[in-house]
Amino acid sequence: MRLESDFLVLGSGIAGLTFALKAAETGRVSIVTKAERMEGATRYAQGGIASVFSEDDSFESHIKDTLDAGAGLCTQSAVEITVREGPDRVRELIALGVPFSRRESAISGPLLLDERETNPGKLFDLTKEGGHRARRILHASDFTGQAIEDTLLRAVEGHPNIAIYEHHIAIDLITNVTIARARRPNTRHIPDQRRALGAYVLDAREQRIHTFAAPVVVLATGGAGKVYQYTTNPSTATGDGIAMAYRAGARVANMEFMQFHPTCLFHPLAKSFLISEALRGEGGELVDRFGHAFMKKHHPMGSLAPRDIVARAIDSEMKRTGAECVYLDMSSQEPEFLKKRFPNIYDQCLKFGIDLTLQPIPVVPAAHYLCGGVYTDQWGESSIENLFAIGETACTGLHGANRLASNSLLEGVVYADRALRCTLERRDTSPGALRTQQPEMPEHLPEWDSGGAVPMEERINIDHTWRELRTLMWNYVGIVRTDRRLQKAKARLELIRHEIQEYYWHYLLTADLIELRNIMTIADLIVESALLRQESRGLHYNLDHPNRDDRFFKRDTVL
Numbered sequence: 113m114r115l116e117s118d119f120l121v122l123g124s125g126i127a128g129l130t131f132a133l134k135a136a137e138t139g140r141v142s143i144v145t146k147a148e149r150m151e152g153a154t155r156y157a158q159g160g161i162a163s164v165f166s167e168d169d170s171f172e173s174h175i176k177d178t179l180d181a182g183a184g185l186c187t188q189s190a191v192e193i194t195v196r197e198g199p200d201r202v203r204e205l206i207a208l209g210v211p212f213s214r215r216e217s218a219i220s221g222p223l224l225l226d227e228r229e230t231n232p233g234k235l236f237d238l239t240k241e242g243g244h245r246a247r248r249i250l251h252a253s254d255f256t257g258q259a260i261e262d263t264l265l266r267a268v269e270g271h272p273n274i275a276i277y278e279h280h281i282a283i284d285l286i287t288n289v290t291i292a293r294a295r296r297p298n299t300r301h302i303p304d305q306r307r308a309l310g311a312y313v314l315d316a317r318e319q320r321i322h323t324f325a326a327p328v329v330v331l332a333t334g335g336a337g338k339v340y341q342y343t344t345n346p347s348t349a350t351g352d353g354i355a356m357a358y359r360a361g362a363r364v365a366n367m368e369f370m371q372f373h374p375t376c377l378f379h380p381l382a383k384s385f386l387i388s389e390a391l392r393g394e395g396g397e398l399v400d401r402f403g404h405a406f407m408k409k410h411h412p413m414g415s416l417a418p419r420d421i422v423a424r425a426i427d428s429e430m431k432r433t434g435a436e437c438v439y440l441d442m443s444s445q446e447p448e449f450l451k452k453r454f455p456n457i458y459d460q461c462l463k464f465g466i467d468l469t470l471q472p473i474p475v476v477p478a479a480h481y482l483c484g485g486v487y488t489d490q491w492g493e494s495s496i497e498n499l500f501a502i503g504e505t506a507c508t509g510l511h512g513a514n515r516l517a518s519n520s521l522l523e524g525v526v527y528a529d530r531a532l533r534c535t536l537e538r539r540d541t542s543p544g545a546l547r548t549q550q551p552e553m554p555e556h557l558p559e560w561d562s563g564g565a566v567p568m569e570e571r572i573n574i575d576h577t578w579r580e581l582r583t584l585m586w587n588y589v590g591i592v593r594t595d596r597r598l599q600k601a602k603a604r605l606e607l608i609r610h611e612i613q614e615y616y617w618h619y620l621l622t623a624d625l626i627e628l629r630n631i632m633t634i635a636d637l638i639v640e641s642a643l644l645r646q647e648s649r650g651l652h653y654n655l656d657h658p659n660r661d662d663r664f665f666k667r668d669t670v671l
């Protein structure tokens with residue numbers, strides 16, 4: 113079946129929903145999302161959204177903190193854009209009704225519109241996280257992501273111009289090259305400028321593949337934490353958008369920079385539960401099993417040092433002492449404050465028998481955020497025309513070699529807005545207003561061809577390969593890398609790739625198989641990029657090249 117719209121949005125997290133909501137004012141929007149609509153990293157965000165709202169803060173300070181965390185690799189213009197446009201985008205979230213926590217003194221009484229607009233810094237409780245020199249993070253207790261996701265979904269659901277397709281997983285993008293190849297399978301003539309025209313999508317419940325056609329395609333498919341054995345990410349984070357864009361010929365950058373969050377709850381029954389950095393912002397101290405604080409040895413900012421440094425310090429403490437985890441000690445704060453400020457984390461820990469008001473929380477680092485992704489310009493457009501990438505799927509240049517905490521929700525809303533503005537400018541037919549004429553959609557798009565594929569009888573193959581790949585990435589391509597480990601990973605991935613290609617051509621597609629193929633591509637891109645960067649910088653730390661080398665490597669790794 114062919115489904116048409118003006119905008120095809122893949123993903124329903126903060127980036128996809130923000131774009132869809134704005135785009136729906138000008139045309140029909142299809143949102144394709146592979147699980148339940150609220151599922152994705154956004155709903156699990158705890159700490160908050162960073163933006164300059166206080167009189168004690170400034171754009172310059174937020175810009176400097178972002179650049180410092182990014183270890184010399186941020187694109188200055190991306191940082192300036194995000195920081196300076198951030199407050200307006202956050203105000204839009206407030207206007208939509210996101211219930212950001214307010215200061216004690218501002219809690220009573222309804223929020224007046226002019227108060228929201230003129231002096232939000234005085235109204236909202238601003239918290240702090242690693243690498244931030246000022247309190248600039250708006251949060252909704254420790255449920256920030258859920259509050260944002262719920263609010264955006266409520267707005268999107270009532271909109272007559274938006275259709276949401278749940279349990280629909282995008283398989284591959286459709287471009288003008290797809291058409292050229294369908295016409296002449298052996299053609300060597302590939303159009304110079306690639307152009308997005310839609311995507312093939314599997315309805316995972318009906319097991320049918322549809323053609324979604326649209327002149328503007330937006331990848332908002334989130335990150336790829338699932339490529340590692342231990343991660344804070346939900347199961348949707350399999351890097352699908354990046355893998356699809358790469359296969360379609362888009363440029364992808366900085367894939368070696370996977371951020372490991374220092375504090376994931378360590379408990380055999382806790383599946384990837386994050387212990388927010390905001391706890392350290394409110395006085396939490398990282399300690400070893402004897403209760404000794406160890407972070408000052410590693411960085412003058414101690415437990416609130418940038419994330420790459422804290423994660424590596426924990427990794428090194430664990431390796432040095434043979435301990436399975438380290439601890440986060442919250443004893444500097446009153447129990448009543450902790451229960452009120454972190455109700456979600458308090459309850460979750462209690463479920464596992466840990467009362468954080470009485471005892472330190474056992475924590476370990478885990479894969480958390482992918483700084484690399486689909487390489488975009490300052491409007492969120494990829495190297496394929498009319499293919500935009502926004503949110504965690506994108507590499508806009510904001511994060512450089514290491515993301516500053518709570519900058520990603522912000523990036524999601526800022527670039528969703530910019531991507532839409534770019535498409536609208538192109539549609540504007542008034543003289544001189546156009547950058548590029550909006551292309552016509554071709555009448556005919558080739559249907560998906562399943563060839564002679566047959567149903568897979570045994571899932572065990574997929575499960576086994578999936579586990580093997582994630583363990584391999586954790587062991588050989590983790591927080592601390594060496595050339596030898598990376599080479600080993602490359603050789604093993606080669607074998608796994610052949611196996612997956614075989615499944616892919618032989619069996620009818622399922623969501624699992626699509627994700628496995630994508631995670632394989634992501635693993636390849638990470639290893640390839642890590643091998644190319646023969647230095648240590650930000651999140652990429654290689655024992656064989658322990659120093660930063662600005663002479664040769666102060667540049668993006670573009671594949």
Ligand code: FAD
Pocket residue numbers: 122123124125126127128144145146147149150151152153154155156157158159160161162256257280281282283332333334335344345346348352353386480481502503504505517518519520521522524
């Ligand atoms: P997501 O919210 O991940 O949404 C991706 C969407 O794409 C999902 O709907 C998914 O189902 C869909 N999708 C994926 N593949 C396909 C496909 N093939 N076809 C169709 N649909 C697809 N950042 C902050 O700034 N502040 C925080 O406090 C914070 N806390 C975090 C806590 C946790 C536990 C985690 C995991 C991350 C946190 N982050 C935080 C990072 C931040 O949450 C994410 O980077 C951000 O939410 C990403 O938003 P997104 O819209 O790009 O993607």
Ligand code: SIN
Pocket residue numbers: 157158159160387388389390481516517518519520
């Ligand atoms: C956290 O709450 O520690 C996560 C914040 C982030 O990833 O930006």
